[in-house]
Amino acid sequence: MANFTFIDEKLNGLTRIIPQYFEDARGCFIKDFHKDIFEQHNIPTNFCEETEIVSPRNVIRGIHFQETYPQGKLIRITQGEAYLAAVDLQPDSETFGKWKSVFLSAQNKNELWVPEGFGVGSMTLEEPTTIQIKYTYKYIEEYSAGIKWNDEALNIDWPNVSKYVISEKDxxxxxxxxxxxx
Incomplete structure (x- = not known):
C-alpha cells in the first residue's frame, strides 16, 4: 500500500493530497486521513465538523469563507467530479488575491487542504457529485461570508458551461x- 503524497500548490499552505489507496478483487481501500502523517506535513488535524454536499452537474457554490472565525477545510469528492478554486484572502499574505484550481473526483481520489484564511468555491461536473468537507472550526452562520465566484478582478478560469445553477445568495x-x- 502506497503512502500519502502531499503536493504543495504554491499558494500559502494550499496542499493537494493523494491518499493511501489499494485495490484488488475485493474492491478498494482508501485511507484519506492519518493524524500523525498530516501533522508531519503541517496540516491541522483538529477537525470539529464534517459535511457532505450532494449536487447535480453544473452547480456553483462560493466563494465561501468565515473571516471572523476562519475555517481550514479538507475536501474530498466521494462521487462524481468537481472543479475547486481556492483564493488566498489574507491581506497580509504575499499571495493575497491569488487563486489555484484543482479537479477533484471520486476517480482520482485526491483531496485538497484549504488553509484558514482562504475562500473556496466549487463547480460540480458530474451528476451527482458528492463533496465531503472536514472543518477545523465550526460553521457560524452570522460570520459566513463570500465573494462573487466569477469576480473579474480574480479572473478564475472556471470550466465553460452553457448553463449553471447558483443560489440567489451566492x-x-x-x-x-x-x-x-x-
Missing part, C-alpha cells in the same frame, strides 16, 4: 475589491 455576493475595501 449570486448576490460582493466583488473581491468591494469586500476587501470595507
Amino acid at each position: 449570486d448576490k455576493l460582493p466583488a473581491f475589491r468591494e469586500y476587501f475595501r470595507k
